[in-house]
Amino acid sequence: MSLPSSLGQLVEEAQRLSGPLQNTIRDSIVNSIYTTAESIAAGAVTTGDPERTDWDRKIDNILTSPVWGFPIMLGLLVLVFWVTITGANIPSAMLAEGLFWIEARLTDFFMAVNAPAWLHGFLVLGVYRSLAWVVSVMLPPMAIFFPMFTLLEDSGYLPRVAFNLDRFFKKAGAHGKQALTMSMGFGCNAAGIIACRVIDSPRERLIATLTNVFVPCNGRFPTLIALAMIFVGGSVALSLAGAVATLAVAGLVVLGIAITLFVSWLLSKTLLKGTPSSFTLELPPYRRPQIAQVILRSMLDRTIFVLTRAMIIAAPAGGIIWILANTHIGDTSILAALAGWLDPFAQHMGLDGFILTAFILGLPANEIVLPILIMSYVSGGAMMELDSLAALRQLLVDQHGWTWLTALCTMIFILCHWPCGTTLFTIQKEQHRWRWTLLAVAIPTAMGIILCITVNYLAQGLGLI
Amino acid sequence: MGLTYQSTGKLANREAFDVPVSANEPVIALAGNPNTGKSTVFNALTGLRQHTGNWPGKTVLQTKGIFIHEGQQYTLVDLPGTYSLLANSVDEQVARDFICFAKPDATIVVVDATCLERNLNLALQVMEITEQVVLCVNLIDEARRRKLNIDTGALTRALGIPVVATAARSKEGLPQLLESTAKVVWKKIKPRPNLVQYIPEVEAAVSLLEPKVKALLGNDINPRWISLRLLDGDITLIKALEKFYGQQKVKSVREVFA
The missing domain is CATH 1.10.10 (Arc Repressor Mutant, subunit A)
Incomplete structure (x- = not known):
């Protein structure tokens, strides 16, 4: 006789004993524990103000109500983006002006010491300029957006969002907790994918992992916001600009969530079949956020962290792009050749070769897609002073023929394309299978290409452009 | 003489959980529901002396750290935040297995002072596995703000284990928590948990x-x-x-x- 069978005998004995109680024993045990806990708590807690404790429940009834839950959620989303977009405009312009004034002085200095042109090009027009763009385009929106997001997180609102979205994920055949991992994806997709560990079923965890990239992360938000500010907003009357840009970003986020649900549904109906498992979601009590700490933490943990990472990657990338743009084979630069090769395909998607090149070269981090694009547009070509967002608009529209459709397709592709290097590395580490990592690249990329082509041809066919 | 067979045998399972095996290095587990400020307690006690990894064989994050109290080093293991130990999820299994098989020298159960009746479920379940339990009633500042009065003396009597009220955010009550935990570890206090009576x-x-x-x-x-x-x-x-x-x-x- 070996242990498993003897343990087995013990189990049989237990089954025999619990026989008459069979189906009710677990409930009965849990019930006894609950009633004991309740009576102990009742004996130890006295409340001086019974009215107050019900506040949470009252707020919950409104924030998670079937009628008001969604309008309030959308309203808050729009409010956050509106404050970010209108608030970031002025500091962004001021930062750009200041940083490009410094660039001019740097150029003066290089001229004064008779530095070779390539050194000036590499260091100032390459490295410094991309750094300046990363800082002036990304810092102001982040400094406004992240504290507000952290505030919502701290006050306890985000779990309510998960609660509201739960039934949709259920319907899509996914796990309700995916609403939580998706919310984390707004911060960082790699973090969102690590958060997928909270989902126990491997099937549902995989669905959450593969679809996490459909919500724009920290690295992509500033680019979306910047494009919306200089473009979508810029194409209408000035007084409406902020509002239109806000709606564009909010609309894209909603689109991202819709795509998440759709792809989850598709996966659970085809590749990853199964029924969703249930779970308990506790809504934590509302807490008054510690404002000073929120600002400090979101500054240190997110703003500075994301900005530093972007700068660390942008600096060498800027240099490399400058080299690619200024190394000529025959009479075209390597960058132009690559862009030219990609251009025919990119045109179908409503983009151009340079934009697609920027996305490919931006694989290490989404933060640097826009700086790379600007770099490849500017360097080698006509040198111009980019000292404000208006100048950036001029560069894109007047010199490179962007239309609102180009901007829209670019924003869609920002939302749907392959995950960044860090995220892919994380997926590989969490799932240990190359096929899932490859699928994580293929699904959003295919989605982005299809969407861009559809939008492009639809707009052209309808004569909107 | 070193360790006797008896003591190595008892603590040998700790090896499987990647925590110190020696009887001279006490191991303390930190259990609690999510959103009770358990991590704040953990951070306040261990500071920067932390180490994160995975629980052996599980994709669940394991955080452990050390702290020194009156010259003695302790290892503190942050268990996954769970509502029960009834093994409904991997997190609950991990927490249960650690308390059950690694046999920590003491288990601190962190509960939210503002919703005791829900949080005590976990404490009662931990007490069924081990007597070496200390209850940490955290967020006591929040409870005060909501005009909730928690009678720790009544809790101690009802549960039969040491109870300490804390506000980990402002470090209130943490010295007392360490004091009680150390006493439980070194058997200067012998908790006598009052267990749940079933039907x-x-x-x-x-x-x-x-x-x-x-x-x-x-x-x-x-x-x-x-x-x-x-x-x-x-x-x-x-x-x-x-x-x-x-x-x-x-x-x-x-x-x-x-």
Whole structure:
């Protein structure tokens, strides 16, 4: 006789004993524990103000109500983006002006010491300029957006969002907790994918992992916001600009969530079949956020962290792009050749070769897609002073023929394309299978290409452009 | 002399959880529901002396750290935040297995002072596995703000374990928490948990099963608790028992079922 069978005998004995109680024993045990806990708590807690404790429940009834839950959620989303977009405009312009004034002085200095042109090009027009763009385009929106997001997180609102979205994920055949991992994806997709560990079923965890990239992360938000500010907003009357840009970003986020649900549904109906498992979601009590700490933490943990990472990657990338743009084979630069090769395909998607090149070269981090694009547009070509967002608009529209459709397709592709290097590395580490990592690249990329082509041809066919 | 067979045998399972095995390095587990400020307590106690990794064989984050109290070093293990130990999820299994098989020298259960009645469920379940429990009633500042008065003396009497009120955010009560925990570790306080009494039918079944469990597995793991789990048909615990006790118990099996 070996242990498993003897343990087995013990189990049989237990089954025999619990026989008459069979189906009710677990409930009965849990019930006894609950009633004991309740009576102990009742004996130890006295409340001086019974009215107050019900506040949470009252707020919950409104924030998670079937009628008001969604309008309030959308309203808050729009409010956050509106404050970010209108608030970031002025500091962004001021930062750009200041940083490009410094660039001019740097150029003066290089001229004064008779530095070779390539050194000036590499260091100032390459490295410094991309750094300046990363800082002036990304810092102001982040400094406004992240504290507000952290505030919502701290006050306890985000779990309510998960609660509201739960039934949709259920319907899509996914796990309700995916609403939580998706919310984390707004911060960082790699973090969102690590958060997928909270989902126990491997099937549902995989669905959450593969679809996490459909919500724009920290690295992509500033680019979306910047494009919306200089473009979508810029194409209408000035007084409406902020509002239109806000709606564009909010609309894209909603689109991202819709795509998440759709792809989850598709996966659970085809590749990853199964029924969703249930779970308990506790809504934590509302807490008054510690404002000073929120600002400090979101500054240190997110703003500075994301900005530093972007700068660390942008600096060498800027240099490399400058080299690619200024190394000529025959009479075209390597960058132009690559862009030219990609251009025919990119045109179908409503983009151009340079934009697609920027996305490919931006694989290490989404933060640097826009700086790379600007770099490849500017360097080698006509040198111009980019000292404000208006100048950036001029560069894109007047010199490179962007239309609102180009901007829209670019924003869609920002939302749907392959995950960044860090995220892919994380997926590989969490799932240990190359096929899932490859699928994580293929699904959003295919989605982005299809969407861009559809939008492009639809707009052209309808004569909107 | 070094360690006797007895002591290595008892603590040997700790190796499987990647925590110190020596009796001179006490191990303390930190359990609690999510959103009770458990991590704040953990951070306040260990500061920057933390180490994160995975629980062996699980994709669940393991955070452990060390702190020094009156010249003695302790290892603090942050268990996953769970609502119960009934093994509904991997997190709950990890927490249960650690308390059950690694046998921490003390387990601190962190509860939210503002919703005690819900949080005490976990404390009651931990007390069924081990007597070495300290209750940390955290967020006491929040409770005060909501005009909730928590009588820790009444809790101590009702539960039979040391109870400390804390506000980890402002470090209030943490010295007292360390003091009580150290006393429990070094057996200067011997908690006598008042266990949950179940309905008569369940209690009758437990009293029949308990002696057999004791004979097979000894007193290492609380036989009453194992009996309860066997009665409610917890497959995951049976598997864990096989894993941790498979080899050692083959002999005693014959004595029980001969």
